[in-house]
Amino acid sequence: HGAMTTQTLDEAVESTAGAIASMEIRGAATIAAAAADALAAQAEASTASDPETFRRELRAAARRLHETRPTAVSLPNALRYVLRRMDGDRGGDVTDVDALRRNVVGAAQEFDDRLDRAQEELGKVGANRLRDGDVVMTHCHSTDVLSCVEAAVDQGKQLEAYVKETRPRNQGHITARRLRELGVPVTLIVDSAAHRYLPEADHVLVGADSIAADGSVINKIGTSGLAVSARELGTPIVVAAQTIKLHPETLTGHTVEIETRDEREVVDESTRGDIGDIEVANPAFDVTPPRYVDAIVTESGQFPPESIVTLMRELFGESADEPWKEPDERITH
Amino acid sequence: HGAMTTQTLDEAVESTAGAIASMEIRGAATIAAAAADALAAQAEASTASDPETFRRELRAAARRLHETRPTAVSLPNALRYVLRRMDGDRGGDVTDVDALRRNVVGAAQEFDDRLDRAQEELGKVGANRLRDGDVVMTHCHSTDVLSCVEAAVDQGKQLEAYVKETRPRNQGHITARRLRELGVPVTLIVDSAAHRYLPEADHVLVGADSIAADGSVINKIGTSGLAVSARELGTPIVVAAQTIKLHPETLTGHTVEIETRDEREVVDESTRGDIGDIEVANPAFDVTPPRYVDAIVTESGQFPPESIVTLMRELFGESADEPWKEPDERITH
Amino acid sequence: HGAMTTQTLDEAVESTAGAIASMEIRGAATIAAAAADALAAQAEASTASDPETFRRELRAAARRLHETRPTAVSLPNALRYVLRRMDGDRGGDVTDVDALRRNVVGAAQEFDDRLDRAQEELGKVGANRLRDGDVVMTHCHSTDVLSCVEAAVDQGKQLEAYVKETRPRNQGHITARRLRELGVPVTLIVDSAAHRYLPEADHVLVGADSIAADGSVINKIGTSGLAVSARELGTPIVVAAQTIKLHPETLTGHTVEIETRDEREVVDESTRGDIGDIEVANPAFDVTPPRYVDAIVTESGQFPPESIVTLMRELFGESADEPWKEPDERITH
Amino acid sequence: HGAMTTQTLDEAVESTAGAIASMEIRGAATIAAAAADALAAQAEASTASDPETFRRELRAAARRLHETRPTAVSLPNALRYVLRRMDGDRGGDVTDVDALRRNVVGAAQEFDDRLDRAQEELGKVGANRLRDGDVVMTHCHSTDVLSCVEAAVDQGKQLEAYVKETRPRNQGHITARRLRELGVPVTLIVDSAAHRYLPEADHVLVGADSIAADGSVINKIGTSGLAVSARELGTPIVVAAQTIKLHPETLTGHTVEIETRDEREVVDESTRGDIGDIEVANPAFDVTPPRYVDAIVTESGQFPPESIVTLMRELFGESADEPWKEPDERITH
Amino acid sequence: HGAMTTQTLDEAVESTAGAIASMEIRGAATIAAAAADALAAQAEASTASDPETFRRELRAAARRLHETRPTAVSLPNALRYVLRRMDGDRGGDVTDVDALRRNVVGAAQEFDDRLDRAQEELGKVGANRLRDGDVVMTHCHSTDVLSCVEAAVDQGKQLEAYVKETRPRNQGHITARRLRELGVPVTLIVDSAAHRYLPEADHVLVGADSIAADGSVINKIGTSGLAVSARELGTPIVVAAQTIKLHPETLTGHTVEIETRDEREVVDESTRGDIGDIEVANPAFDVTPPRYVDAIVTESGQFPPESIVTLMRELFGESADEPWKEPDERITH
Amino acid sequence: HGAMTTQTLDEAVESTAGAIASMEIRGAATIAAAAADALAAQAEASTASDPETFRRELRAAARRLHETRPTAVSLPNALRYVLRRMDGDRGGDVTDVDALRRNVVGAAQEFDDRLDRAQEELGKVGANRLRDGDVVMTHCHSTDVLSCVEAAVDQGKQLEAYVKETRPRNQGHITARRLRELGVPVTLIVDSAAHRYLPEADHVLVGADSIAADGSVINKIGTSGLAVSARELGTPIVVAAQTIKLHPETLTGHTVEIETRDEREVVDESTRGDIGDIEVANPAFDVTPPRYVDAIVTESGQFPPESIVTLMRELFGESADEPWKEPDERITH
Incomplete structure (x- = not known):
């Protein structure tokens, strides 16, 4: 079945899928844009003569793209965004292949446009929360965070920053350099000093x-x-995140898989040898419940974390059925 | 004035003072024992014929010792412990030099005895709080903590440990090795993973x-x-600390001076150069208010942190007047 | 006025109303389905020749059904769901009785279909939050909760459960038995041991x-x-509830009436006699503010409790005007 | 450019703008209604022959009105409400000036109708939260709060009130009098006694x-x-606020400018002279994070504060682009 | 060794030990008084001619009594109280058997006197915290609590009570009856309704x-x-406990053993059979950390729970060495 | 009985009692010193020939003084301090009137000396907690607080202050002036702005x-x-209070009577008339539980509030029996 539908895939889809799989295309936004473009290319190249064939082709293309990085969050969001607009905003009985094609191409373009402007717009939203003279504390490195600070600096605000080094990979060093380049005085601290x-x-x-x-x-x-810690001391905590970071699979209760990374990031082999037979746990991420977060800043504006589900459903659909699957293969949840 | 009293100092006092100053004698317990012993030596060597001369000599000896490391906490505690027992437990009108001498020698001996047994006894107290099968999380390296775990292991309890690496100096590596040597399974984590x-x-x-x-x-x-974090999640937090860690100067509101260490502990010079002109803050310690601590375990038993002041006054006196000063030089607080 | 409209009611409406009133039909889901079906029967049986007459008939049918159990929550939700879709999804000027009829029948069917799948789908959502090896604590007996555990077991997860007995009626015993039947090891505890x-x-x-x-x-x-207690200890609390449990009357600030039950559930008459002249308070329910709840799991996905109002308005309407009333009888709030 | 567009403004717009600027028209609701009416007048008076000219006229009118009180919150909400409905509920390619005119006039009317009923409807929602015998504590004076109490009294509920005087301007005195007039027993207290x-x-x-x-x-x-304080003691805190108080500019992170008032409200000049050279800070408002608020009561029902953003976007648009600006002048955020 | 010392035991010691072991003597206060009296009897009957022999006899008597109920808390407290006063209040070189005897008899008498008055005095202390018109909530049955309420009633205060039934053994029924007998209106509730x-x-x-x-x-x-729950809602929680409830073993970190009781208290065998193969956990007690308690009311006055350690050390000694052991058998902790 | 003992009172006692009663002598410290001095005068003037007569005289003098202001806190503390030292530090069988007299005079002198130095010493303790550049927020006016700030300024620290006006009597104005005179920049705010x-x-x-x-x-x-509020935001709260503010009656659970002041302090009669028939509640004080306080600063050093009971018992006795009563009149509690 999969083999059959694969035959109809446009070359652009295949090459994009290959480049994502090989990590030639990388970074949440870049992957998402490439996936949306590939769907548009498929739509434009399609020679399908009836709507259902066209839809099947597009789903096959989406499946091909999706399977390259099944746990990424931005890739399926791009696919969802486009596929759920294929039949137009509301309703599902478009009977005309050209209309479907226009919808797909238009949705892909709209998605790209959003993405192009997202970080800059998000930055302005975040910047508006900051006042002249404010001091921010950062953790890890995030270009979305940087965009907020840059926009604030552009607004003429003087900021200062405490930058946590962010063990084990010290991404705080990147943040420190970038902030310094923006003219923001930086104090670098170990994570424990937060x-x-x-x-x-x-x-x-x-x-x-x-x-x-x-x-x-x-x-x-x-x-x-x-x-x-910030909540205990009454310091507001703001999360800067483009909407491609929203994770629709979690609507159905799925928890986000946390990557475990190589223990050598934590302790080098020689020290490890000295210490002897111990475990080293090196999870890449952790989970912060919404009650510790004051606002999530996106390119669509700021939201209390408890309301982000509304934005998630608006952009990517109310349920988490995977729209790239054939209807008879969908197993809800 | 100081010069005059110095003349009467016993050689043992001078050599101990020198060794503390040169850090030949180091470590909180070792310094404290040496200081108590030096006071006893001074008392034994004294040829004073009247009580006031004897007292002046002892105060001079204590001053000499104190000035070698004025911010240490165990050193003045040793001096306080002995000097406040010089005139016997209660009252101040001992009229007999021999009685004073006996008191000083006895108090120094008592202090030494306490110190000798302190870590082991503290360990048993701490161990009694642990149950078979418990998991502990540690930060930095503390021989008092280790003593608790060791005593628990001796009691036949199986423990496991999460050990924070404790940037910037990674003392967690020492803790990890020691715990492993005690047969305690260890999971090492970065500080941020706590x-x-x-x-x-x-x-x-x-x-x-x-x-x-x-x-x-x-x-x-x-x-x-x-x-x-531990309080937020309801995990009890226990501090293991011998009573020489109690800081009587704080009775009068003095805050504890926090050592700032070399920034190269946080970031090496080459990385520092790459990042550019930033500050690096590297305080050695921080201050945890009592409401986040469940118990302080000492060799005198366990105490809620809010009650430790009672033990402090019992051991080292009700006020923080510095007993090594001449009465007319004491400026309270 | 009521008498007149009653004449037009279909037999199916009357018999359903009777069966609900006599508690022959009982249980939140069963009542809701019966009510939706009765509206569909009324729509199909209607001989109304103009839209307004048809609408009046349907409202009368809904009123008849509603008055049987005015404080139930699932019954009015069924009526709301169907009536607000009578004129189609958006707009109110359907001019064709057949279209109205199709809408009512379709909405009733859709409601039934949702209901049929709701508990199972909800179960999958809840199950996705659980990890292999997790321990859950339950209170009272809920088939929605059971559905979550069952789905998790079906996913191959090993769970364990602490089951509160849930005085005064000990519904925890039912939960204990059902969980055991699912192969979940159960520890039964008194409520005070939670x-x-x-x-x-x-x-x-x-x-x-x-x-x-x-x-x-x-x-x-x-x-x-x-x-x-769970919040104090950082344990997540999840509420499993189908959307028929959402209470649209509360949109307008109405508080939910709490049933007070017979005191003999709490203390038998003989013991009561021994104790003497006291009050016994036996409320069936209590109210948990959203800040103590991590997620509400429904068949439409999971939501922070603070966002459930959005789902409530989407499914059952933005206001709480009672759609079964004649327009001129509606007194808002 | 501005001059050109101004020429086309209807007299009603000019006179309304003048009256708002001179504070002849004042009060959040009155200003909002006047602004909506002025847009309707402009629409009715327009002689524009093509849609784009008509739209430009309406935007010019809105700009004229907006510039009179750029920091008010109800005024731009009125303009947003009407302008975003100018092209009909969904879509933007109305090609007929008459349709645009009808839309504007209809939206203005709808806005007025909402406003007319808002306080009364809000009052009923708030009243439904109150039970017979309840005691409320108030701060400052709010007619929305009063409407809740009045509706509760109308429902036959007996209430009592603790009224904070609300320094520096003692608006609590007004609240005390109004509540007394409603038959509610009042205890007046200083703010510190809350x-x-x-x-x-x-x-x-x-x-x-x-x-x-x-x-x-x-x-x-x-x-x-x-x-x-209320959260610490578990007392629910309810905010009564019509939807014209929602502040769409904050969607893009803008913080609300807090008015600083004359220091003579705090300390009279003679006392000030006695005290000598000090600062007096007299901010009119402060900011309460949502985690301290149980519900916001509006004429559209009650909402957890974390969900109010959904209502804000529904009523006034998803983004905060200022719809009175010409498209090429809009600088997002 | 034990056998040898046993020979010297007075008959009164043996018969008291027997009666405690057989639970003929029961109840914390009764046991404690009997133990103190037995030590006094031993002291009076002693024919020891030198102090050390006398001390050995007394320790042997104490050991004999202690071994009857090694986990009780009031019994060792009685022994500690008397033994630590054997050598007089301060110091240990009493050289006269008669003085030792007088000290023991006096201390036993003092202990008895305290005990006699303890509950009544404690009751007055607790009563002083209550105001006329107050409502109290109780859990389980405690005569110390009852004494507080009774004293308050004697002071002319009107009180009301919510009484939790306290599953599984429903001791709340006793409390309800006793309070009713004192004229206190009672509302009985299930534990879950607290x-x-x-x-x-x-x-x-x-x-x-x-x-x-x-x-x-x-x-x-x-x-x-x-x-x-009470802390979350700001309701003060007061613990009424005579000082014989203080547990000196915990000074050295020992945790209090929690009794596990028969599961048939929780679920009768027939229901158990219906449910099938489950665990039932039935711990008699739980542990409340001091941060949830406002005051501990004793016959020696009220104390914040964090300070009770000071009273414990004052009454029963600074360390937890067991004073009934021979010095060479004492293993600290 | 009272009449008889009154005859023996020294003139100094009578005149002091009169001056306290007439408020000629006022202020906590002044009253306390006068009372101690009066007891010393009585002791010196006494012609009693046996100890019991002397003691009775002193108790009578204390009673006379105490009855002048039975609810003051410093007055009974002075009496307690002296009377409990009448028989020497430990024990009660002084058989010599001269020894009793010396003890009383000495204790009164000691009390006076403590009092003389108390505020200054307390100030130094409080000052030691403050760092250069710190900002403090104050409420009401307290010379103990002022002493802390003054000592900090004397130590060369730059401080700033937010001063709450402290309705209804605006004692913040005094604080503002005094701080300004010390060179501390002040910002005056209404209480609500804290x-x-x-x-x-x-x-x-x-x-x-x-x-x-x-x-x-x-x-x-x-x-x-x-x-x-301060705890919620993590700001430390320090209470500066001399030990004469400790309230030994509360040891036995007595709550402190809160003075209710004239409502005209809150609202003048004319405004009151305008508002109409309302209550005005004007309590002078409120009660802050210890969990919201970080430290109590006294002339005896700083203490966590949970430990202050230890200091209270040390200074003023373990129980709250009123030492000025004749033994047979003492009703404990």
């Missing part, structure tokens, strides 16, 4: 790996502890 | 650099954030 | 009698205290 | 100056402290 | 099985959850 | 009217709400 310096900070500002339907924020390990 | 793994832990178990009269615990940077 | 055993649980999992617009959960007495 | 008397209160009931997209409530200085 | 009715209560008033050095209160299962 | 400005403050610093055995702080109305 609670000590939080009283000096006006905001905690972090990114997100993904955001769940229950309002939980999945982000770099250490975010949850930082958020708990 | 909140993620706290639900697996039955206790947080940390040491103390010093403990203040208001019940605050001064300990390795990161302790306060860990304690906040 | 706080003691919560540290062993990974989730609190309860059902709901109804859910209010402000996100409050009305459920068996004892739920609120359990939720407070 | 925590003392909260255990006697069943609800805190306050109004709002405006409500932000992140669920924060901007209200009279003192609201945030009162809400923190 | 959170629902706490807003009506001014105090939670419970007894204690024992109290630990870290300020934890060991009391009937359900106390900890009740205390958490 | 929560808004707390994030700018490093400490809340308040005095106390009295302090209870359970660690509660009785202070100017508004203190409890301020403390709750």
Whole structure:
């Protein structure tokens, strides 16, 4: 069955799928844009003569793209965004292949446009929360966070930053350099010093790996502890995340799989040898419940984390049925 | 004035003072024992013919010792312990030099005895709080903590441990090795992973650099954030600390000076160069308020942190007047 | 006026109304389905020649059904669901009786279909939140909760359960037996032991009698205290509730009436006689504010309790005007 | 450019703008109604022959009105409400000036109708939350709060009230008088006595100056402290606010400008002279985060504060682009 | 060794030991008084001619009594109280058997006197915290609690009570009857209804099985959850406990053994059979950390739970070495 | 009986009692010193020939003084301090009138000396908690607080202050002036603005009217709400209070009577007339539980509020029996 539908796939779909699989195309936004474009290419190249054939082709293309990175969050969001607009905004009985094609191409274009502007627009939203003279504390490195700070600097605001180094991979060093380049005075601290310096900070500002339907924020390990500390001290915590980070699978209760990384990031082999036979746990992310987060800043505006599910359903559909599957293969949940 | 009193100092006092100053004698317990012994030596060597001369000599000896490391916490505690027992337990009108000498020698001996047994006894107290099968989370390295775990293991209890690496100096590696040597299965984690793994832990178990009269615990940077997380999740946090860590100066409101360490512990010079012109803050310790601590375990038993002031006054005196000063030089507080 | 409209009611409406009133038809889902079916029967049987007459008939049928159990929550939800779709999804100027009839029959069918699948789908959503090896704590008996556990077991997950007996009626005994039948090891405890055993649980999992617009959960007495304890210890609390439990009247601030039950459930008459002249309070339910609940699991996916109002308005309408009333009889709120 | 478009403005727009600027027209609801009416007048008076000219005229009219009080919250809401319905509910390619005109006039009328009924309907919603015998605590003076109490009294409920005087302007005196006139027994207290008397209160009931997209409530200085106290003691806090208080600019992260008032409200000049050279800070409002608020009561029903963003977007649009600007002048955010 | 010392035991010691072991003597206060009296009898009967022999006899008597109920808390407290006063208040070099005898007899008498007055005095202390018109909530049955209420009633105060039934053994029924007999209006509730009715209560008033050095209160299962609820709602929680409930063993970190009772108290055998193969957990007590308790009321006055360790050390000694052991058999901790 | 003992009173006692009663002598410290001095005068003037007569005279003098202001807190503390030292530090069988006289005179002198130095010493303790550059927030006016700030300024620290006006009597104006005179920049705010400005403050610093055995702080109305806000935001709250503010009656559970003041302080008669028939509640003080206070600063050092009971018992006795009563008239509690 899969073999049959694969035959009809446009070359652009195949080459995009290959490039995503080989990580030639990487980064949440880049992958998402490529996937939307591939669907548009498939739509334009389609020679299907009836709507159902056309829809089947598009689903096959989406499946091909989806299977390259089944746990990524931005890739299925791109596919969802386009496929659920294939039959137009409301309703499902388009009888005309050209109309379907226009819808797909239009939705892909709309998705691309959103994506193009998303980080900049999100940055302005985040910047508007910051006041002149504010001090922010950051964790890990997030270009969405950076966009907020940059926009604030562009608005003429003077900011300062406490930057957590973010063990084990020290992405805080990147953040420190970028902030310095923006003219923001930086104080670099070890992760353990966060609670000590939080009283000096006006905001905690972090990114997100993904955001769940229950309002939980999945982000770099250490975010949850930082958020708990910030809440205890009354410091607002803001998550900057484009809507491609929303995770529609979680609507149906699915928890987000947390990547476990190589223990050598935590302790080098020689030290490991000295210590002897121990375990090393190195999860990449943790989960911060919504009650520790004040606002999620997206390119669609800011939201309390408890309301992000509404935006998620609006953009990517009310249920989590996988629209790239053939109807008879869909097993809900 | 100082010069005059110095003349009467016994050689043992001078050599001990020198060795403390040169850090030949180091470690909280070792310094404290040496200081008590030096006072006893001075008392035994004294040829004073009247009580007031004897007292002046002892105060001079104590001053000499105290000035070698004025911010240490165990050194003045040793001096306080002995000097406040010089005139016997209660009252101040001993008229007999021999009685004073006996008191000083006896108090120094008592102090030494306590110190000798302190870590082991503390360990038993801490061990009694642990149940077979418990999981502890540790921060930094503390021999008092280790003593608790060791005593629990000796009691036949099976324990497991999550060990935070404790940036920037990774003392967690030492703890990991020692616990492994005791047969305790260890999982090493980055400091940021503490909140993620706290639900697996039955206790947080940390040491103390010093403990203040208001019940605050001064300990390795990161302790306060860990304690906040543990309280939020209902995990008990226990501080293991011998009574020489109690800080009588804080009775009069003095805050404990927090050592700032070399920034190269946080970021090496080459990375620092890449990042550019930033600050690096590297405080050695932080302050955990008593409301985040369940119990302080000492060799005198366990105490809620809010009650430790009672033990402090019992052992080291009700006020913080410095007993090594001449009465007319004492400026209260 | 009522008399006149009653004349037009289909026999199916009358018999359904009778059976609901006599509690021959009982259980939230069964009542709701019967009510939707009765409206469909009325629509199909209608001989109305103009839309307004048809609408009046349907409203009269709905009124007849509604008045049988005015405080139930699922019954009016069924009526709302069908009546607000009578004129099609958007707009109100359907001019054709057949279209109205099709809409009513279709909506009733859709409602039935949702209901048929609801518990199973909800179960899958809830199950997705559970991980292999998890321990859940339950209160009272809820088939929605059971559905979550059953789905998790079907997914091959091993679960264990602490089951509160749930005085005064001991519905926990039913839950215990059902869980055991699913192969889930059960530990039965008195209600007072919940706080003691919560540290062993990974989730609190309860059902709901109804859910209010402000996100409050009305459920068996004892739920609120359990939720407070769980929050204090950081244990997530999940409410499993089909959308027929959403209570649209609460949109307008109405509080949910709490049933007071016979005191003999609490204390038998003989003991009561021994104790003497006291009051016995036996409320069936209590109210848990949303800040103590992590997620509400429905057949439409999971939601933070603070967002459930959005789903409520989507399914049952934005306002709480009672659609079974004649327009001129509606008194808002 | 501005000059050109101004020429086309109807006299009604000019006179309304003048009256708003001179504060002849004042009060959130009155301003909003006048602005909506002025747009309707402009639409009716328009002689535009093509849709784009008509739209430009309406935007110009809206700009003229908006510039009179750029920081008010109800005025732009009126303009947004009407302008975003100018092209009909969904879509933007109305090609007929008459349709646009009908839409504008209809939307203005709808807005007026909502406004007319809003306070009364809100009052009923709020009243439904109150039970017979309840005690409420109020801060400042709010006619929305009064409407809730009045509706409850109309429902036959006996209420009592603790009324905070609300320094510096003592608006509590007005509330006290109004409540007394409704037959509600009042106890007047200084603001500092709130925590003392909260255990006697069943609800805190306050109004709002405006409500932000992140669920924060901007209200009279003192609201945030009162809400923190109420949460600490478990007393529900309800905010009564018509939807014209929702602040769509905050969707894009904008914080609400807090008015600073004359220091003579706080301390008269003679006392000030006695005290000498000090600062006096007199902010009119403060910001209460959503986690301290149980419900926001509007004429559209009650909402958890975390969900109010959904209502805000529904009524006033998803983004905060200012619809009175010409498309090429819009700088998003 | 034990055999040898046993020879010297007075008949009164043997008969008291027998009666305690056979539970002929029962109840915390009765056991404690009997033990103190037996030591006095031993002292009076002693024919020892030198102090050390006398001391050995007394320790042997204490050992004999102690071994009858090694986990009781009041019994060792009686022994500690008397033995630590054997050598007079301060110091240990009494050289005169008669002085030792007088000390023992005097201490036993003092202990008895305290005990005689303890409950009544405690009752007055507790009563002083209650105001006329207050409502208390109780859990389980405690004569110390009853004494507080009785004293308040004697002071002319009108009280009301919510009485939790306290599953599984329904000791609340006893409390309900006793309170009713005192003229206190009682409302009996199931344990799960506590959170629902706490807003009506001014105090939670419970007894204690024992109290630990870290300020934890060991009391009937359900106390900890009740205390958490009460703290969340700001209702003060008071523990009424005579000082014989203080548990000096906990000074050295020992946790209090929690009795597990017969599962048939929870579920009768027939129901158990219906449910099938499940566990039933029936712990008698739970542990409430001090942060959930406002005051511990004793006959020596009221104390914050964090300070009770000071009273414990004052009454029963600073360490937990068991004074009935021979010095060379004492293994600290 | 009273008449008889009155005959023996020294003239100094009578004149002091008169001056206290007429409020010629006023202020907590002044009253306390006068009372101690009067007891010393009585002791010196006594012609009693046997100890019991002397003791009776002193008790009579104390009674005479006590009855002048039975609810003051410093007056009975002075009497307690002296009377409980009459028989020497430990024991009660002084058989020599001269020894008793010396003890009384000495204790009175000691009490006076403590009092003389108390505020200054307390100030130094409080100052030691403050760091250079800190911002404090104050409530009401307290010379103990002022002493802390003055000492900090003397130590060369730069401080700033937010001063709450403290309705209804605006004692904040006095604080503002005094702080300004010390060179501390002041920002005066209405009480309601405290929560808004707390994030700018490093400490809340308040005095106390009295302090209870359970660690509660009785202070100017508004203190409890301020403390709750400060705790919520993690701002430390320090209470500065000399030990004469400790309230030994509370050891036995007595609650502190809260003075209700004239309603005209809250609302003038004319405004009152306009408002109509309402209640005005004007309590002078409120009660802050110890969990909201970080430290109590006294002249004897700083203490966590949960430990202050230890200091109270040390200074004023373990029980609250009134030592001025004849033994046979003492009714405990």
